[in-house]
Amino acid sequence: MTQAQAIQTNPGEPLHLPEGVQGVVADWSSDQRAFKKVPWGKAMMWIFLLSDTFIFSSFLISYMTVRMSTTVPWPNPSEVFALTLFGKHIPLILIAIMTFVLISSSGTMAMAVKFGYEKNKKVTFILLLVTAALGATFVGMQAFEWTKLIVDEGIRPWGNPLGAAQFGAAFFMITGFHGTHVSIGVIFLIIVAIKVRRGDLDHQRPGFLTGRKGNYEIVETMGLYWHFVDLVWVFIFALFYLW
Amino acid sequence: MEHAHGQQQDIAAPAQGQQHPIGIYLKIWGLLFVLSALSYSVDYFHFQGYLRWFLIIVFMLLKAGLIVAVFMHMMWERLALLYAILVPTLLLMVLLGIGALEADYTFFTRGVFFLKGLL
Numbered sequence: 001m002t003q004a005q006a007i008q009t010n011p012g013e014p015l016h017l018p019e020g021v022q023g024v025v026a027d028w029s030s031d032q033r034a035f036k037k038v039p040w041g042k043a044m045m046w047i048f049l050l051s052d053t054f055i056f057s058s059f060l061i062s063y064m065t066v067r068m069s070t071t072v073p074w075p076n077p078s079e080v081f082a083l084t085l086f087g088k089h090i091p092l093i094l095i096a097i098m099t100f101v102l103i104s105s106s107g108t109m110a111m112a113v114k115f116g117y118e119k120n121k122k123v124t125f126i127l128l129l130v131t132a133a134l135g136a137t138f139v140g141m142q143a144f145e146w147t148k149l150i151v152d153e154g155i156r157p158w159g160n161p162l163g164a165a166q167f168g169a170a171f172f173m174i175t176g177f178h179g180t181h182v183s184i185g186v187i188f189l190i191i192v193a194i195k196v197r198r199g200d201l202d203h204q205r206p207g208f209l210t211g212r213k214g215n216y217e218i219v220e221t222m223g224l225y226w227h228f229v230d231l232v233w234v235f236i237f238a239l240f241y242l243w
Numbered sequence: 244m245e246h247a248h249g250q251q252q253d254i255a256a257p258a259q260g261q262q263h264p265i266g267i268y269l270k271i272w273g274l275l276f277v278l279s280a281l282s283y284s285v286d287y288f289h290f291q292g293y294l295r296w297f298l299i300i301v302f303m304l305l306k307a308g309l310i311v312a313v314f315m316h317m318m319w320e321r322l323a324l325l326y327a328i329l330v331p332t333l334l335l336m337v338l339l340g341i342g343a344l345e346a347d348y349t350f351f352t353r354g355v356f357f358l359k360g361l362l
Contacts, residue, residue: 017321019322020322021322023321023322023323024322024323024326027321027322027323028323034323034327035321035323035324035327036321036323037320037321038320038321038324043324046324046327046328047327049328050327050328050331050332053332053335054331054335057332057335057338058338061335061338061339061342062342064339064342064343064346065342065343065345065346065349066346067346068343068346068347068350069345069346069347069349069350069353070350071350071353071354071357078286091286091287092283092286092287096279096283099279099282099283100276100279103272103275103276103279104272106272106275106310106314107268107269107271107272107275109314110268110271110272110313110314111265111268113261114262114263114265114268117261117262118262220261220316223314223315224315227310227311227314227315228315230310230314231307231310231311231315234303234306234307234310235303235307237279237282237303238282238299238300238302238303239303241286242282242285242286242295242299243299
């Protein structure tokens with residue numbers, strides 16, 4: 001009898017799940033639920049994030065390809081995104097601040113998940129709103145950055161006065177797609193925050209996102225999406241702004 | 244039927260979810276701040292060449308790893324889920340390699356083209 005059959009045919013007793021590589025084989029084999037100990041919504045969010053990983057990777061790899069193949073010098077991001085603050089010229093400072101804002105929002109999100117499972121509605125609500133506010137701040141700073149680049153520097157998707165024409169195309173495509181993700185995340189954070197505050201998740205109130213069975217798992221699923229947005233920014237920050 | 248139902252309950256009973264002490268989130272948060280500051284200082288202090296590349300990539304991977312492992316709870320999930328997500332992601336290295344080869348070739352042909360123009 002294989003491990004998988006053993007799992008299937010001992011329904012009365014608590015499950016003895018094998019660990020390690022044997023566990024991988026047993027979890028995937030036969031007609032059964034593959035992802036154990038996770039709610040289906042969370043497993044599906046992971047699958048969605050995997051597909052999103054491929055989208056962002058395609059963008060970043062295309063960007064690498066055009067940047068490596070151009071014979072025209074690439075505009076120096078360190079200078080393009082510099083700001084003069086309090087009379088001092090600081091390179092890349094706007095992007096650094098945006099990075100810290102997004103990481104902070106990831107921290108508050110992680111804590112919101114924790115307090116959600118403790119059914120502490122008030123703290124969860126506040127932390128979700130703080131996360132949404134930090135996300136909105138990030139999008140606001142991005143709007144400022146885009147305005148500065150389009151209006152002041154004359155950067156367009158098809159060319160710019162600073163160097164390689166591909167700079168604009170890569171920049172607007174990658175940061176635009178990421179900013180869209182952040183904006184959608186902010187909207188859903190507010191929706192989840194309202195649900196937490198109303199107690200929808202305690203009373204299993206039927207509704208948008210809680211139709212099946214309302215519980216605090218959706219806070220964690222929301223958190224996965226939000227951390228992913230932060231994760232993508234880590235790669236954009238390193239590969240687009242620091243290269 | 245009863246047996247089947249019992250099993251369903253066992254597998255689909257994640258009621259308590261992922262609960263971890265708040266300290267670990269605060270520590271990782273702090274660590275991410277430090278790593279971001281280090282990434283930024285690579286640019287601020289104008290490191291160049293291979294040292295710059297090495298530092299950028301190391302800090303990037305450390306940050307990504309911490310976010311996935313702790314904030315996204317991957318280190319506490321079962322290996323089946325970890326493999327389902329991470330193995331396809333590693334395949335992107337192939338696309339990366341193809342992109343780099345293509346870019347080198349394009350750069351080379353462009354060089355040849357401009358050189359011919361000069362002669």
